[in-house]
Amino acid sequence: MLIRKHVIRFSFVFIALIIFLIIFAFKLFFIQVFNSSHLTILADKQHNNFVELEPIRGTIYDRNLRPLAFNVPVYSLFANPRAMSSRDKIRAIENLPGLLGVNSSFVAECLKKNRYFVWIKRKINKDDAMKVEALKIGGLGFRKESRRFYPNKSLAAHIIGFANVDNTGLEGLELFYDNELKGKPGWMRIIRDARQRQLLLEDDILPPLNGHSMVLTIDETIQFIAEDALEKGLKKHNAKAGTIIVIDVKTGEILALANKPTYNVDEVSSSSIESRTNRAISYVYEPGSVFKIVTAAAALEENIFDEKDKVFCENGKYRVASNILHDHTSHGWLTFREVFEVSSNIGVTKIAQRLKPDIIYKYGKRFRFGQKTDIDLKGEVQGVFKHPSVWSKTSIGAIPIGQEVLVTPLQLVCAIASVANNGVYMKPFVVKSIKDDKGVLIQQFLPQEIDRVISEDTANRLKEILVGVTETGTAKQAKIKGMRVAGKTGTSQKVVGKAYSHDYFYASFMGFAPADNPRLAAIVVYDEPHPAYFGGVVSAPVFKEVIENSLRYLEAKQ
Numbered sequence: 420m421l422i423r424k425h426v427i428r429f430s431f432v433f434i435a436l437i438i439f440l441i442i443f444a445f446k447l448f449f450i451q452v453f454n455s456s457h458l459t460i461l462a463d464k465q466h467n468n469f470v471e472l473e474p475i476r477g478t479i480y481d482r483n484l485r486p487l488a489f490n491v492p493v494y495s496l497f498a499n500p501r502a503m504s505s506r507d508k509i510r511a512i513e514n515l516p517g518l519l520g521v522n523s524s525f526v527a528e529c530l531k532k533n534r535y536f537v538w539i540k541r542k543i544n545k546d547d548a549m550k551v552e553a554l555k556i557g558g559l560g561f562r563k564e565s566r567r568f569y570p571n572k573s574l575a576a577h578i579i580g581f582a583n584v585d586n587t588g589l590e591g592l593e594l595f596y597d598n599e600l601k602g603k604p605g606w607m608r609i610i611r612d613a614r615q616r617q618l619l620l621e622d623d624i625l626p627p628l629n630g631h632s633m634v635l636t637i638d639e640t641i642q643f644i645a646e647d648a649l650e651k652g653l654k655k656h657n658a659k660a661g662t663i664i665v666i667d668v669k670t671g672e673i674l675a676l677a678n679k680p681t682y683n684v685d686e687v688s689s690s691s692i693e694s695r696t697n698r699a700i701s702y703v704y705e706p707g708s709v710f711k712i713v714t715a716a717a718a719l720e721e722n723i724f725d726e727k728d729k730v731f732c733e734n735g736k737y738r739v740a741s742n743i744l745h746d747h748t749s750h751g752w753l754t755f756r757e758v759f760e761v762s763s764n765i766g767v768t769k770i771a772q773r774l775k776p777d778i779i780y781k782y783g784k785r786f787r788f789g790q791k792t793d794i795d796l797k798g799e800v801q802g803v804f805k806h807p808s809v810w811s812k813t814s815i816g817a818i819p820i821g822q823e824v825l826v827t828p829l830q831l832v833c834a835i836a837s838v839a840n841n842g843v844y845m846k847p848f849v850v851k852s853i854k855d856d857k858g859v860l861i862q863q864f865l866p867q868e869i870d871r872v873i874s875e876d877t878a879n880r881l882k883e884i885l886v887g888v889t890e891t892g893t894a895k896q897a898k899i900k901g902m903r904v905a906g907k908t909g910t911s912q913k914v915v916g917k918a919y920s921h922d923y924f925y926a927s928f929m930g931f932a933p934a935d936n937p938r939l940a941a942i943v944v945y946d947e948p949h950p951a952y953f954g955g956v957v958s959a960p961v962f963k964e965v966i967e968n969s970l971r972y973l974e975a976k977q
Contacts, residue, residue, distance in 0.1 A: 473564050474602030476586045477630035479579060481639040482851060488579050490565035494548035496539040500530045503558030510556050518550050519543060541584050542566040569684045575642050577697040578676055578849055581684040590695060595797050599853055602630035629856040636672035636849050641665055641969045645675035652961040653679050656948035662698045662828045665941045665969060668836040668931055670866035671845030700799040703825035707911025708762045709927050710821030712838065714771050715759050715884060717782035720877045723774060726756040730766045737765040739816030744768060756884050760892030762908060764820045771819035776807035779819055785872045786834040787844065788826055794847045802826045821911060832942040835929045839937035842878035844869045886934050897930060897959035899967045906930020908954035923947050928958035932966050939966055
């Protein structure tokens with residue numbers, strides 16, 4: 420009886436062992452056959468760490484190879500929450516916020532994640548990295564990266580733009596040429612043990628391709644001269660905003676472009692949208708009398724007027740359809756040349772009436788108003804220049820004097836530069852060349868002639884009229900001692916609601932020098948200067964300072 424009980428018990432245990440063995444064998448078979456790929460992936464994740472290698476973003480230089488934007492080495496702090504003890508996490512939450520300026524709740528949230536890798540803070544300097552390292556908190560580590568650095572802070576901010584923490588361009592040239600500047604990332608594989616310690620750097624490495632560098636047409640010195648003068652004029656005349664552009668008349672190269680307000684590209688987060696907007700290409704305004712060069716060029720080119728022809732300016736009051744047109748100062752008979760020297764609205768309107776709308780429109784389009792210049796910057800707008808088919812009865816008394824027209828400062832400076840360049844319109848541009856990280860030329864941008872706007876003879880005759888503007892006309896404050904200067908003033912009322920304001924104005928001056936052999940052209944525009952608001956008083960002196968100092972600097976370089 421006892422032997423039989425032992426035999427039954429033994430058989431039961433034996434059968435149970437056989438059943439468990441079969442279950443285990445089936446389970447192992449299932450793991451090996453059906454679940455192996457999943458487990459292999461998990462093992463790879465635990466032991467193989469693929470690290471992206473960041474490329475170095477290309478440097479941006481001015482025309483004289485002075486760096487305007489480049490990358491500097493920094494350190495980025497990460498954590499491995501799965502490798503951190505509770506004490507490590509507590510110490511990290513207590514110490515990191517004070518050292519790095521991050522929120523303690525943010526650190527706590529990062530460390531709650533059941534992950535092998537989370538960023539704590541990107542792009543910190545070496546001193547802060549050393550302070551964190553001195554804490555000797557387990558599970559924290561650093562990756563060496565790079566951060567964009569702008570040595571001149573706000574200088575040329577609206578041209579250069581800025582890149583974000585991932586070295587991706589967001590504004591200006593940083594955005595327009597982002598693909599060329601940012602390069603391509605590489606990667607490497609690191610083996611880790613069960614405790615996530617790095618053991619071996621594998622041969623699996625794909626090195627990053629660093630970004631290309633670029634050389635601009637901008638001259639850092641002329642840019643500084645322009646920004647300094649623009650800022651002084653802004654404060655002196657209590658203006659809301661201002662814009663200045665300096666261009667090489669023979670090539671179309673932009674030597675300086677600045678707007679006020681501006682911003683520090685190293686502290687973008689504290690700037691406003693308005694301060695980051697490139698007013699030179701993205702804002703439009705009614706230009707006023709600076710637009711009169713279109714009517715002057717059309718009249719001379721079509722041989723309908725010459726400089727000595729006389730126009731009666733109605734003693735300062737003239738009706739055009741239902742609108743009464745006024746001059747700031749009453750005039751009787753003026754020669755064609757004098758009409759533009761003293762900027763008579765009535766005189767210009769009478770000339771335009773004789774030319775007819777189609778001729779005014781023809782030359783406005785020749786000067787490329789109502790269309791983009793296609794400069795290599797993001798955000799350019801085309802403005803508004805209406806076809807005669809939609810002109811009203813009063814448009815002939817408005818458009819020729821710079822009303823019912825919307826333009827950008829860049830369009831205006833390109834127009835005056837084409838007069839200076841003997842009637843040839845050059846495409847404006849800000850990038851001269853692109854090179855790889857070893858300095859090998861990848862692409863070169865050469866001056867590009869767009870069109871002949873007016874004949875050389877007409878351009879020379881118009882130059883003399885514009886010289887008269889600065890010598891005896893409305894822009895005497897633009898005169899430079901020992902040099903003939905050509906230019907045109909503009910004072911335009913702002914539209915407030917649906918009517919022209921008598922309190923808010925744009926003050927403009929555009930011109931070029933030396934008039935006998937033009938080298939530089941520039942435009943200066945101020946928004947809402949007060950109490951003075953005339954272009955010849957507000958903007959012309961700034962033009963004089965910038966052009967005089969820039970020409971002196973260029974002569975000293977030769």
